[in-house]
Amino acid sequence: MDRVIFTPKGTQFLQYDINEHECNINGHHQLDMQSTNQSSLTSTSRGSSESGEPSGDTKWASKLLKDCAKAISDKDSSKIHHLLWMLNELASPYGDCDQKLASYFLQALFCKATESGQRCYKTLISVAEKSHSFDSARKLILKFQEVSPWTTFGHVASNGAILEALEGESKVHIIDISNTLCTQWPTLLEAMATRNDETPRLKLTVVVTENMVRSVMKEIAQRMEKFARLMGVPFEFNVVTGLNRLGGITKESLGVQEDEAVAINCMGALRRVEVEERGAVIKMLSSLNPRVVTVVEEEADFSSPRNDFVKCFDESLRFYTLYFEMLEESFVPTSNERLMLERESARSMVRVLACDEDHQNGTFSGDCERREKGNQWSERLKENFTQFSFSDDCIDDVKALLKRYRAGWSLVQPQENDLGIYLTWKDEPIVWASAWKP
Amino acid sequence: MPEIMDSSTAVNDSAVSGDASVSSSGNQMPPPKAEKKKRNLPGMPDPDAEVIALSPKTLMATNRFVCEICNKGFQRDQNLQLHRRGHNLPWKLRQRSSKEIRKRVYVCPEESCVHHDPSRALGDLTGIKKHYFRKHGEKKWKCEKCSKKYAVQSDWKAHSKICGTREYKCDCGTLFSRRDSFITHRAFCDALAVESAKEPVAPPSVEEELDPQTVDPSPPSPPVQSPPSVPTSSAAISLVLPDQTPALDSTELQDDPIPKSTQIINDTATPVQVASLTASCSSSSNSSNTGSTRSTVFASLFASSTASGSMHSQASGFTDFVHATAQADLIHDLGPSLSIEPTSLCLATNHGSSIFGTAGQECRQYALPPQPAMSATALLQKAAQMGAAATNASLLRGLGVVSSTSSSGQQHWNGQQFESGSASLAVGLGLGLPYDGGSGLKELMMGTPSVFNPKYTTLDLLGLGMAAGGGPTGELSALMTSIGGGLDPAPSYGNAEFSGEKYGRSS
Numbered sequence A: 001m002d003r004v005i006f007t008p009k010g011t012q013f014l015q016y017d018i019n020e021h022e023c024n025i026n027g028h029h030q031l032d033m034q035s036t037n038q039s040s041l042t043s044t045s046r047g048s049s050e051s052g053e054p055s056g057d058t059k060w061a062s063k064l065l066k067d068c069a070k071a072i073s074d075k076d077s078s079k080i081h082h083l084l085w086m087l088n089e090l091a092s093p094y095g096d097c098d099q100k101l102a103s104y105f106l107q108a109l110f111c112k113a114t115e116s117g118q119r120c121y122k123t124l125i126s127v128a129e130k131s132h133s134f135d136s137a138r139k140l141i142l143k144f145q146e147v148s149p150w151t152t153f154g155h156v157a158s159n160g161a162i163l164e165a166l167e168g169e170s171k172v173h174i175i176d177i178s179n180t181l182c183t184q185w186p187t188l189l190e191a192m193a194t195r196n197d198e199t200p201r202l203k204l205t206v207v208v209t210e211n212m213v214r215s216v217m218k219e220i221a222q223r224m225e226k227f228a229r230l231m232g233v234p235f236e237f238n239v240v241t242g243l244n245r246l247g248g249i250t251k252e253s254l255g256v257q258e259d260e261a262v263a264i265n266c267m268g269a270l271r272r273v274e275v276e277e278r279g280a281v282i283k284m285l286s287s288l289n290p291r292v293v294t295v296v297e298e299e300a301d302f303s304s305p306r307n308d309f310v311k312c313f314d315e316s317l318r319f320y321t322l323y324f325e326m327l328e329e330s331f332v333p334t335s336n337e338r339l340m341l342e343r344e345s346a347r348s349m350v351r352v353l354a355c356d357e358d359h360q361n362g363t364f365s366g367d368c369e370r371r372e373k374g375n376q377w378s379e380r381l382k383e384n385f386t387q388f389s390f391s392d393d394c395i396d397d398v399k400a401l402l403k404r405y406r407a408g409w410s411l412v413q414p415q416e417n418d419l420g421i422y423l424t425w426k427d428e429p430i431v432w433a434s435a436w437k438p
Numbered sequence B: 001m002p003e004i005m006d007s008s009t010a011v012n013d014s015a016v017s018g019d020a021s022v023s024s025s026g027n028q029m030p031p032p033k034a035e036k037k038k039r040n041l042p043g044m045p046d047p048d049a050e051v052i053a054l055s056p057k058t059l060m061a062t063n064r065f066v067c068e069i070c071n072k073g074f075q076r077d078q079n080l081q082l083h084r085r086g087h088n089l090p091w092k093l094r095q096r097s098s099k100e101i102r103k104r105v106y107v108c109p110e111e112s113c114v115h116h117d118p119s120r121a122l123g124d125l126t127g128i129k130k131h132y133f134r135k136h137g138e139k140k141w142k143c144e145k146c147s148k149k150y151a152v153q154s155d156w157k158a159h160s161k162i163c164g165t166r167e168y169k170c171d172c173g174t175l176f177s178r179r180d181s182f183i184t185h186r187a188f189c190d191a192l193a194v195e196s197a198k199e200p201v202a203p204p205s206v207e208e209e210l211d212p213q214t215v216d217p218s219p220p221s222p223p224v225q226s227p228p229s230v231p232t233s234s235a236a237i238s239l240v241l242p243d244q245t246p247a248l249d250s251t252e253l254q255d256d257p258i259p260k261s262t263q264i265i266n267d268t269a270t271p272v273q274v275a276s277l278t279a280s281c282s283s284s285s286n287s288s289n290t291g292s293t294r295s296t297v298f299a300s301l302f303a304s305s306t307a308s309g310s311m312h313s314q315a316s317g318f319t320d321f322v323h324a325t326a327q328a329d330l331i332h333d334l335g336p337s338l339s340i341e342p343t344s345l346c347l348a349t350n351h352g353s354s355i356f357g358t359a360g361q362e363c364r365q366y367a368l369p370p371q372p373a374m375s376a377t378a379l380l381q382k383a384a385q386m387g388a389a390a391t392n393a394s395l396l397r398g399l400g401v402v403s404s405t406s407s408s409g410q411q412h413w414n415g416q417q418f419e420s421g422s423a424s425l426a427v428g429l430g431l432g433l434p435y436d437g438g439s440g441l442k443e444l445m446m447g448t449p450s451v452f453n454p455k456y457t458t459l460d461l462l463g464l465g466m467a468a469g470g471g472p473t474g475e476l477s478a479l480m481t482s483i484g485g486g487l488d489p490a491p492s493y494g495n496a497e498f499s500g501e502k503y504g505r506s507s
Helices: A002-017 A019-039 A060-074 A077-090 A097-114 A117-130 A134-147 A152-165 A185-194 A217-231 A275-287 A309-330 A336-354 A356-360 A374-382 A392-403 B002-028 B031-040 B056-060 B077-086 B125-136 B153-162 B179-188 B190-194 B203-210 B231-247 B250-255 B257-267 B271-284 B293-326 B334-348 B351-366 B376-389 B394-408 B416-432 B437-452 B457-467 B472-484 B490-494 B496-506
Strands: A171-178 A201-207 A235-240 A261-267 A292-298 A409-412 A421-425 A428-437 B050-053 B104-107
Touching: A060 A077, A060 A097, A060 A309, A077 A097, A097 A117, A097 A309, A097 A336, A117 A336, A134 A336, A134 B179, A152 A185, A152 A261, A152 A292, A152 A392, A152 A421, A152 A428, A171 A185, A185 A201, A185 A217, A185 B179, A201 A217, A217 A235, A217 B179, A275 A374, A292 A374, A309 A336, A309 A428, A374 A428, A392 A409, A392 A421, B056 B125, B104 B125, B125 B153
Parallel strands: A171 A201, A171 A261, A201 A235, A261 A292, B050 B104
Antiparallel strands: A292 A428, A409 A421, A421 A428
16 A cells, blocks of 8 residues: 555656666666565566576665665755666565665655655555554564564563562552553563562553554553453553643643652653653653653664764664564564564654654654664763663563574673663664663 | 470471472472462361471571581581581481371461461471462572572472473463463453453462463363263263273373374374274264265364363363362452353353354454455465464364364354365365474363363353354354464465555556
């Protein structure tokens, strides 16, 4: 569906200089065929029937995409046309990693070149919303957690810090700003139920801004309440849905009471706040006087180079290449969940690379996607908080978690000045988890 | 407290020497089971026994006997004495008194604990020590793999050996090797959502509930003894069982269901087995007209799974029930759980025909919403292709489930499903079998008894009942979904969204 928005137009737009680049294209056909064979996905093969000769260059997508981003930045229209056309020929959302990256980044580049980012983004969102349901969301998130520690890493680290910070409290209030559909909480509930001292009263307040998440909260609430009853944890579940952006979050809306021990869980939350509003939101959070704030973010910087398109594109490409490769190794090739995660990334790419102007006009709604790196977040958080170190137990839990996934994942503990812990995949830090106290 | 300690020293020594063998042999058994039995027995000590109240300190004490030369500590004086011998120090081993020692029982020092009451005292020192550690002590032994914590080292050791190999099973049929993903799944699974306001599980016992080794090692009760309130399933079972009983050692099956089930799969290849299995099947399906080779293949497969599954269910299901009733204090709120019991058994009456639908219901809910109107044959073919790639065993589970339908609810097979899909189904079977067949059967075996399990199954059965009315098409597609569903996401690949787009684009 989402391809339809773009493809016919793109083809039209690029039609005229086919002949000019025929040689090049044939060369890439070979590559394409070869990679297609490797990935055992025959349906993505192009019309060409020539047999593929292996070639050393397997990272063709990265090179073409970077060239294209540069051309867009230089406003070199003939080069833009040429590269977009070529990418369009080679890309496929169902191919190998390179083809997928080419496909999704091409979409973002095309939006950037044609200044159609906002329209495209909105269409992508509404397409996603249409096929979205509680069942599909549940299946997606549980499957992802089964095959990759991408989100569970943050869950385990955060839960460890939260349990420790709230130990001995009889009335606890967890404010959950995340999009992981409460999948973090069952293990925490179980831990609270089985801990040695009295089981506390737990109030869980979930802050939701996305329509897609909003639509499934009723089902989630039902399940969380049942599970808490099953576990014997006195439980109150609230959802804050009134906001359409996280920047608008207020102390009042969270319903914090005097006698509660508050924990704030920010799983991929701060990146969804507009860059300009981040300081204010962090300050507001500190005004709740929480026992602990857990912050988990993906390790990428789309924030500081946001006025430099090429730099921002390169960083984006670096991050999503890692992410796509991780998905490829984690899921079977024909996984629908993987496809959904990739499409989610595609929306994020369009948002980051092609929607800035629209946002600055103030006409844009939806979450910001400008990630920052752990050290950047640390700088921001240090203004209102101090570090809450993860305990050895908690670190052990995270290590135990990683052991159960396939090889390639590891935990990197803080260096001297670094705060928090990193999840690395093939030695590249990709997720950062940290805990803070006022 | 010191006085108590002193009195206990003697007890300690004498009891320990007799105890050592008990505790070590205890470790050989599946530990949670062993503990469960000990801990939950009402504790009816000999009224003449001497009641010993040890202080927490004594119970927790480790290495109380310290060597003054090297500071090495020992749990028992006997061991210290032996150690002293190495330093050339004077040593003395206590002689076991030859006269009859008065029986001693031990109470828990924790006042809120049920074993604080002398009438519930525990019969041996090791028992009370372990009890005290487990229930009231710090869990300082942590599993490297799953970070589960234990208070007793031997529990931790026993767990470490099997950690990651055991599987947690949800009512919906999904298996988990990891505890935390199981917990998360439980919270989000529809099996829980179906549950009414009852609270069958108390938090501390979750782990025990998750324990797949709930199979009681006691010998299986013959089918005749099965509760009369399950006529349909027991009828189906008894048709199959007579042929099977000589071929399979049911006691062995019970002891170790996992390897044994694999064994069965292999056995089906041997002519004798096939013959007996086929025989058993044709006897169970004599109302059916499908006597062709093709159906014999099915039949033997079905029979094999039915046989093993049902034997299992007969035995463990029933004994579990007895077990649960006898050890009522295991269940926290005794009243509700007992009152559930007849209901679940009663529901089981229908399950011969409705079990098929269950798997369906679950899978339908997990499937992506826009299910394309694919023909049954197309679905089967898809499934056959997927079967090769599928690493999980739901294929067999699905078929196993079907098998119970085939014996009690023939119409399904003679009806549209069978006609439209049989050929490709055979392909599916062929592809599916070499794969994790063993665990498929195991799943079946573990699954079937759970129908009888007094605590969880109510939910399951509620689900069953609801799905019972599903039409054949729905069931079929659900079966196909279940084949690749569960652990492997492959099947949903076949949905229209994907292929439609793909082809749309390349054309």
